[in-house]
Amino acid sequence: MKLLKRIKKMEKFDLISNTIVLTFAIISLLPLYWLVTNSFKTSSEIYQMPPSILPAKLYWGNFKELFNGQPAVRWMFNSFFVSFTTTALSVILSASAAYAFAKLHFKGKKIFFMLLIASIMIPKETFIVPLFKIIVAFNWIDTYQAMIVPNLATGFGTFMLYSFFKAIPDSLRESAKLDGASEWMIFSKLMLPIAKPGIGALFILNFVTVWNDYLWQLLMARSKEMNTLTTGVASLQQAINPNIGLKVAGAALAALPMIIVFILFQKYFTKGMTAGAVKE
Amino acid sequence: MTFNKKFYSFAAAILSIGLLVSGCGDDTKDEAAGSGSTDEKVQLELWLTPQWKGVQDASEDGADYDSFFKKAAEDYTKENPNVAIDIQVIPGEERADKLSVAMQTKTLPDMFFDSAFALTEYAHAGILAPMDDIIDDESKKDIPETIWDNVQINDETYFYPFSHNPGTLAYNAEMFEKAGLDEYISGEYEIATWTPEEYEMILETLKEKLPDVSPMGLFAKNNQGDTWNLSYLTMFGNKIYDKDGQIVVNEENGVKALEYIKNLNDKELTTAGAETLSSNDVNAMFQNQQVAVSFTNSVLFNGILNDMENGVVNKFDLRLANIPGEKNPTSFTYVAGGAVFNTGTEAEVEASKDFVKFFSTDKELVKASKNSLPVRESVSKEASSELPYLEAYNKNSEYIFNFSNNTPGYAELRNAFFPELQAVFTDEKTPQEALDSFAENGNRIIDTNTEKSVILK
Numbered sequence: 001m002k003l004l005k006r007i008k009k010m011e012k013f014d015l016i017s018n019t020i021v022l023t024f025a026i027i028s029l030l031p032l033y034w035l036v037t038n039s040f041k042t043s044s045e046i047y048q049m050p051p052s053i054l055p056a057k058l059y060w061g062n063f064k065e066l067f068n069g070q071p072a073v074r075w076m077f078n079s080f081f082v083s084f085t086t087t088a089l090s091v092i093l094s095a096s097a098a099y100a101f102a103k104l105h106f107k108g109k110k111i112f113f114m115l116l117i118a119s120i121m122i123p124k125e126t127f128i129v130p131l132f133k134i135i136v137a138f139n140w141i142d143t144y145q146a147m148i149v150p151n152l153a154t155g156f157g158t159f160m161l162y163s164f165f166k167a168i169p170d171s172l173r174e175s176a177k178l179d180g181a182s183e184w185m186i187f188s189k190l191m192l193p194i195a196k197p198g199i200g201a202l203f204i205l206n207f208v209t210v211w212n213d214y215l216w217q218l219l220m221a222r223s224k225e226m227n228t229l230t231t232g233v234a235s236l237q238q239a240i241n242p243n244i245g246l247k248v249a250g251a252a253l254a255a256l257p258m259i260i261v262f263i264l265f266q267k268y269f270t271k272g273m274t275a276g277a278v279k280e
Numbered sequence: 281m282t283f284n285k286k287f288y289s290f291a292a293a294i295l296s297i298g299l300l301v302s303g304c305g306d307d308t309k310d311e312a313a314g315s316g317s318t319d320e321k322v323q324l325e326l327w328l329t330p331q332w333k334g335v336q337d338a339s340e341d342g343a344d345y346d347s348f349f350k351k352a353a354e355d356y357t358k359e360n361p362n363v364a365i366d367i368q369v370i371p372g373e374e375r376a377d378k379l380s381v382a383m384q385t386k387t388l389p390d391m392f393f394d395s396a397f398a399l400t401e402y403a404h405a406g407i408l409a410p411m412d413d414i415i416d417d418e419s420k421k422d423i424p425e426t427i428w429d430n431v432q433i434n435d436e437t438y439f440y441p442f443s444h445n446p447g448t449l450a451y452n453a454e455m456f457e458k459a460g461l462d463e464y465i466s467g468e469y470e471i472a473t474w475t476p477e478e479y480e481m482i483l484e485t486l487k488e489k490l491p492d493v494s495p496m497g498l499f500a501k502n503n504q505g506d507t508w509n510l511s512y513l514t515m516f517g518n519k520i521y522d523k524d525g526q527i528v529v530n531e532e533n534g535v536k537a538l539e540y541i542k543n544l545n546d547k548e549l550t551t552a553g554a555e556t557l558s559s560n561d562v563n564a565m566f567q568n569q570q571v572a573v574s575f576t577n578s579v580l581f582n583g584i585l586n587d588m589e590n591g592v593v594n595k596f597d598l599r600l601a602n603i604p605g606e607k608n609p610t611s612f613t614y615v616a617g618g619a620v621f622n623t624g625t626e627a628e629v630e631a632s633k634d635f636v637k638f639f640s641t642d643k644e645l646v647k648a649s650k651n652s653l654p655v656r657e658s659v660s661k662e663a664s665s666e667l668p669y670l671e672a673y674n675k676n677s678e679y680i681f682n683f684s685n686n687t688p689g690y691a692e693l694r695n696a697f698f699p700e701l702q703a704v705f706t707d708e709k710t711p712q713e714a715l716d717s718f719a720e721n722g723n724r725i726i727d728t729n730t731e732k733s734v735i736l737k
Binding site: 049219223224238 | 325329330331342343344345346366368369370371372373374377378381384385387560561564565567568570579587590592593
């Protein structure tokens with residue numbers, strides 16, 4: 001009733017635009033809906049044509065197979081731990097580097113910054129082999145640090161936060177200096193709070209990137225216990241009889257933490273991706 | 281999110297945990313010193329893609345894909361306490377990526393268990409150790425010649441055969457009955473054999489009597505399941521490769537076979553849009569009783585029967601059929617076995633070979649080969665009561681052809697095949713044009729990789 005009243009009060013334009021937005025929202029959510037409902041279907045029901053909107057019968061077998069005799073809980077922990085640790089540390093590093101490039105003056109700043117930008121253009125796959133060799137030399141194969149450390153220093157994160165820090169007026173920093181604030185105080189108490197939207201957005205983007213870093217995690221994990229959720233589920237797939245239901249159940253589980261992280265940081269993500277420059 | 285003391289404390293805590301777990305690490309293999317003394321400590325690693333669960337079968341408590349090899353390693357190390365063996369299961373789809381990086385970084389495992397055809401490129405790269413020195417006469421006699429053909433290149437054996445997985449067709453006998461095709465239904469544990477003419481007539485009758493069902497499952501989206509498509513091309517008695525290993529499928533009978541398949545497709549006797557369907561799609565459609573005749577292999581077949589028992593798939597009368605042939609049916613099989621990489625020390629290679637021989641010949645362990653089909657006749661005889669289709673599969677063994685020919689560059693060759701089928705099904709090319717193109721590209725691939733092959737020089 002309330003909804004009907006609200007719809008009646010809406011101007012025509014608002015009604016049309018809201019309908020369009022709602023339609024696109026439903027379309028965007030469809031893949032997620034499909035993922036979750038398919039995880040409760042058997043493999044043959046998933047392929048059924050025409051497809052069933054809801055499972056004919058809730059089938060728990062996919063999740064049973066995932067958790068039965070497999071360290072799936074440990075895989076989930078590994079995924080979350082690796083993603084969260086990498087993201088938290090990389091955000092700290094990126095913010096520090098971005099502040100230095102944006103606000104400090106030192107020799108070679110321009111050249112280093114150019115190199116940083118250039119590094120973004122190199123796909124990770126091109127240096128997987130030398131990176132692997134370094135990990136082997138450190139004796140880090142099958143460890144958490146092998147999955148975490150190579151992803152800490154990202155050119156993209158520094159570049160993204162650079163624009164946020166650059167947009168903050170220098171006068172703010174100068175005033176703080178005049179008041180006797182140290183560089184660390186300026187960075188931590190003044191600049192970081194202003195750059196919160198960017199940091200929130202970077203957190204989400206990095207989290208998703210690391211969570212989905214399938215190839216690297218596959219190469220680093222040797223023991224079953226060190227697999228992440230995505231590599232662990234993949235290791236259960238027979239080449240000649242792939243179980244699509246199991247894959248979908250694993251994907252649905254893997255999507256959960258990312259959805260939670262997005263919900264927690266959503267307002268920062270929106271602000272961060274759409275924020276204009278701070279005007280002086 | 282407030283950037284206050286709490287945040288930094290939290291971040292510091294994360295960093296501390298990170299540093300704490302930095303102590304958790306698996307020591308990489310230590311290089312064994314010496315040159316093969318039986319007392320020296322040897323650390324080995326075996327990789328495998330998921331094959332079967334459990335030591336003997338999936339109903340065991342805690343059955344997993346590495347259970348068999350862990351048990352084998354346990355038994356082996358009791359007799360050889362200086363040897364330690366790690367087992368790792370890797371996703372089949374990532375086999376090539378993992379091995380490629382391992383090759384380039386010199387971190388290959390010592391052994392690999394998988395279908396031989398998927399690993400022959402490593403034999404050609406010169407990194408697999410021949411195993412003829414560990415194959416005794418008893419094993420040679422116990423395993424048929426057609427199986428040995430699948431694991432040998434230039435008369436050298438690179439895989440110790442353990443089990444095999446024959447490919448055939450499967451059909452829904454209930455649909456055949458409804459369509460009045462009872463005379464073409466084989467016995468419950470037999471494999472039906474039809475000529476191409478009979479097969480076409482069967483499909484036409486199914487189409488007429490059961491219009492909601494696709495008579496035949498056909499797919500060509502990617503290289504998955506391409507062995508069946510390749511096998512169809514031998515329907516009229518021609519070969520895929522000549523004696524020099526060159527592709528000759530574009531000769532008269534090969535073209536006739538592809539024209540036959542195209543004709544079935546044009547008459548809508550196959551799944552619609554075959555060029556967009558994968559083998560998994562067709563397999564699922566068959567299980568959903570949307571397709572009457574589909575492809576299968578012994579593992580898939582048993583999987584469907586199990587799913588029917590467990591209520592995952594609705595039951596129907598599932599039977600086996602051979603790929604039709606004018607004179608003889610076509611048959612092929614995937615031979616799985618252990619391979620040894622020769623990139624370790626002499627001690628590691630010798631110990632690896634010894635372990636592969638151990639699990640491939642141990643009287644108890646070899647019984648696990650019935651999870652697909654045993655390669656050993658001795659095991660077949662013993663397991664015959666548990667494997668009702670065994671006799672039928674064994675009868676087919678004389679028709680087995682080596683679909684990969686153990687040719688160098690087979691993986692690349694597969695990627696040259698399915699686009700030609702797509703072109704035929706979408707009328708972009710005639711069957712002759714498609715097979716000419718496949719032969720040209722395929723032979724170029726074979727020649728290039730033969731040049732690179734270390735063992736064919």
